[in-house]
Amino acid sequence: MTTPLAIEGVPLGGSGREGGGRRDAAPLTLAVPAHEAVALLGDEESGLGQVEGPRANQGGVLSQAVPRHVVGAMAFLPDQGEQGLERPPAGRVTVFDTIIADLPERERLAFRRRVGYLPASDGLLQNLSLRNNVALPLRFGSEASPRDIEGRVNVMLVAARVTGAAGLRPAQASEEECRRAAFARALAFDPALLILEQPFDALTARTSAELLELARGGETAEGARRTILIIGQELPAGLLRRVERVYRVTRAGALEREAV
Amino acid sequence: MSDPFSRLGGSTARRLSRLGALARFGFGALRSLGTLPAAGRAVALRVTLNQIRFTATDAIGLVVLLSGILSFLVISQAVRELGQLGATDFIGTLIVVAIVRELGPLITALTVAGRSGTAIAAELATNRVLGEVRALEAMGIDPRQYLVLPRFFGSLVSVFVLLVVFDIVAVSAGFAAARFNGMVAGRYVEIVLQALALKDVWLTVAKAVTFGVIVGIVPAYYGLAVRGAPTEIPIATSRATVTSIVGIFLCSALFVVIG
Numbered sequence: 001m002t003t004p005l006a007i008e009g010v011p012l013g014g015s016g017r018e019g020g021g022r023r024d025a026a027p028l029t030l031a032v033p034a035h036e037a038v039a040l041l042g043d044e045e046s047g048l049g050q051v052e053g054p055r056a057n058q059g060g061v062l063s064q065a066v067p068r069h070v071v072g073a074m075a076f077l078p079d080q081g082e083q084g085l086e087r088p089p090a091g092r093v094t095v096f097d098t099i100i101a102d103l104p105e106r107e108r109l110a111f112r113r114r115v116g117y118l119p120a121s122d123g124l125l126q127n128l129s130l131r132n133n134v135a136l137p138l139r140f141g142s143e144a145s146p147r148d149i150e151g152r153v154n155v156m157l158v159a160a161r162v163t164g165a166a167g168l169r170p171a172q173a174s175e176e177e178c179r180r181a182a183f184a185r186a187l188a189f190d191p192a193l194l195i196l197e198q199p200f201d202a203l204t205a206r207t208s209a210e211l212l213e214l215a216r217g218g219e220t221a222e223g224a225r226r227t228i229l230i231i232g233q234e235l236p237a238g239l240l241r242r243v244e245r246v247y248r249v250t251r252a253g254a255l256e257r258e259a260v
Numbered sequence: 261m262s263d264p265f266s267r268l269g270g271s272t273a274r275r276l277s278r279l280g281a282l283a284r285f286g287f288g289a290l291r292s293l294g295t296l297p298a299a300g301r302a303v304a305l306r307v308t309l310n311q312i313r314f315t316a317t318d319a320i321g322l323v324v325l326l327s328g329i330l331s332f333l334v335i336s337q338a339v340r341e342l343g344q345l346g347a348t349d350f351i352g353t354l355i356v357v358a359i360v361r362e363l364g365p366l367i368t369a370l371t372v373a374g375r376s377g378t379a380i381a382a383e384l385a386t387n388r389v390l391g392e393v394r395a396l397e398a399m400g401i402d403p404r405q406y407l408v409l410p411r412f413f414g415s416l417v418s419v420f421v422l423l424v425v426f427d428i429v430a431v432s433a434g435f436a437a438a439r440f441n442g443m444v445a446g447r448y449v450e451i452v453l454q455a456l457a458l459k460d461v462w463l464t465v466a467k468a469v470t471f472g473v474i475v476g477i478v479p480a481y482y483g484l485a486v487r488g489a490p491t492e493i494p495i496a497t498s499r500a501t502v503t504s505i506v507g508i509f510l511c512s513a514l515f516v517v518i519g
Contacts, residue, residue, distance in 0.1 A: 106295065124392070140401050141401065
């Protein structure tokens with residue numbers, strides 16, 4: 001059976017650039033089993049890295065290093081990787097037993113659709129409405145007809161309960177509406193693996209639980225649930241029961257599994 | 261402390277390195293056209309048309325104003341001064357060489373660089389700072405295809421279209437100025453057509469393409485080069501504008517040499 005995500009010996013300190021976390025942190029080794037939700041938690045001192053970008057001045061802490069290296073294998077702009085995505089400087093990351101970076105570009109593109117990614121800052125394009133943000137990956141990367149794409153977008157907007165705000169641009173919508181739209185967009189291709197970066201910050205417990213259930217794919221038969229890696233500083237208490245595994249990176253850089 | 265020659269060498273090396281990075285960025289963007297998925301073409305085309313609307317359509321009024329005033333002033337003065345010397349034939353050369361071939365492309369490109377180049381750099385830098393570029397990559401969308409190529413082709417088309425507008429208005433305003441200062445209409449048309457050569461046409465087209473490339477690529481390069489701090493946005497915008505202007509003037513001088 002393939003492992004959706006395996007991280008082997010990847011340094012948490014990033015590639016040593018500013019903001020990449022601790023330099024003396026132990027390399028991270030972690031496997032995310034299929035159909036499970038795994039939370040990887042740790043504060044700024046743990047070595048998971050610190051927030052960059054617009055939230056940097058808001059005192060937030062973000063585990064940038066892991067998603068960077070995981071999704072970074074798919075980067076288009078490798079020479080501008082400070083803020084963009086990057087390949088791990090050491091160790092290896094496999095997604096469905098495949099090192100994405102080794103794939104030819106066309107196959108890599110197809111592979112991306114199997115991995116959904118929700119960045120901490122939502123990453124919604126400010127000049128598009130929430131609806132068009134959700135539609136963008138489908139319009140750009142799928143061969144479906146415009147009618148099918150619109151249908152899929154409507155389904156995702158309803159599922160994320162953001163239909164009422166679909167015509168608004170991110171700056172006009174509330175933070176919760178933006179997060180809902182970002183979830184809808186990350187799930188647009190119905191990915192087998194979903195990586196969520198600080199997904200529940202500033203959301204109520206009820207909304208967080210609702211969005212986690214949406215991400216997991218609902219209460220369905222065993223094996224149908226989506227594999228999820230949640231990376232962040234903390235997970236709301238109410239959500240601890242809803243994930244299968246919780247790992248915490250200690251300040252010493254060790255990885256400890258917590259009981260859930 | 262390093263000696264002046266070392267400093268000069270270091271500074272030159274940095275500039276050459278940046279020029280190389282800019283060229284790599286431009287070629288990389290053009291090469292990404294080959295991998296643009298079929299579905300993505302429609303999206304990229306829509307973004308390109310939007311860019312043309314902002315860059316060309318919305319700038320037509322400004323270009324008409326600049327071109328009209330410049331041409332009217334130059335030709336008015338020329339008709340008066342050259343008329344005293346009995347050398348009004350040179351007005352044709354003046355309008356074709358000075359305005360249509362040299363000042364037209366230069367002023368059009370500077371207008372687009374100042375008006376839209378700054379907007380492109382600021383927009384892409386903001387995309388970068390807000391994590392939108394990273395999100396695009398994670399969605400399987402090459403930022404070069406979605407952000408850079410539409411702006412590149414939009415700028416290229418816009419500079420060309422605005423240059424045509426500039427030249428038409430310049431010749432028309434020159435005609436008005438000539439008539440206003442007592443020149444016979446047929447005479448103006450005759451001397452302008454006499455002065456116009458095929459070389460002027462291809463040089464003007466070559467300049468439009470070259471300046472379009474500069475205005476399309478340089479702001480995109482500086483915009484996407486920011487590393488994440490909002491304070492870098494105005495710096496990137498300023499660098500993009502200055503580099504574009506310097507590039508336009510240097511290429512303009514190069515065209516004079518080879519033309």
